[in-house]
Amino acid sequence: MKNKVFILLVLSVFLNFSAFAQEKTKKELKAEREAQKQKEIEALIDSKNFVFEAQKLTPQGGRLINLDYNMYFLNFNTEKTTADLPFFGRGYNVGYGSDGGIKFEGIPENIKVEKKKKNTTIKASVKGKDDVYDLMFTIFYNGGTSLSVNSNNRAPIFYDGEISAPKTDENKK
Template sequence: MSVKLSILFVLACLLNFPAFAQEKTKKELKAEQELKKQKEIEALIDSKNFVFEAQKATPQGGRLLNLDYNTYFLKFNETNTTCDLPFFGRAYNVAYGGDGGIKFEGIPENTRIEKSKKKIIVRSTVKGKNDVYDLLLTVFFNGDASLSVTSNNRAPISYDGVVEAPKTDDVKK
């Protein structure tokens, strides 16, 4: 009886073995999702049409500040770049009673994209109405990003946030 039971057990194991081999492990599934996200981020940056949403600000010589609401952004496009970010720090030559933030709209110039194994770096210069802004955007393959803004009239400031595809309303405009 035990011989028949052991043979039946071995047969059952052999018949079920191929089914287990076809299932993917959690590690493989996670690696596939990461690769998919990486391809999406690369395609987004290569299209030169994306939105950076700021979540934290770090002024020069200051501490990290969490930004309320997700209303601070940099909409990057080859033909027009729009920025609305808060500014904390020293301003050198700014009109009294101005809006206080980094707000500009202009055509990006000298845009360079550098890719490495873990991140993509986008460098660009945008001439606003009253200032020239040098942008350094570091995008990691999980969608997290860091933006450094340097201008002639203000101290440098950095922002942490995420990079996303523009909303459909933004694409139509």
């Protein structure tokens, strides 16, 4: 009887140690994944070449709107920045029958990068066809990003989404 109790005690001790060892490795794996993601995001920020995909927006004085489709984007590049984002809010000098969204293509100017402990802020101005857009990205190291767009002809609007590496022709295939 004593032998059975002793064997059960030894087995339970070994099982507990193996469970603790597995839990620690899960935490380590999670920390490694987070560190890898942070390095990828920092590389995107340093290259100043990334794609912002909008998932939510908040117009000035409005409430949060979830965007159902992953088709709203801003391709940020130092050579050419393009955007196709929805707009809900007040337009001041927007012509009747014109496109309601924020769509532009241009070269960003006055790019300023400010790195902080938990995020990075990128500010830039892009002159589009009919307007000048002031962009302010707040990029967190998990990939989550806030984008503020101010322009002369529209009220400010705020987007939430994620940044990722641009898709090249090799990635599309």
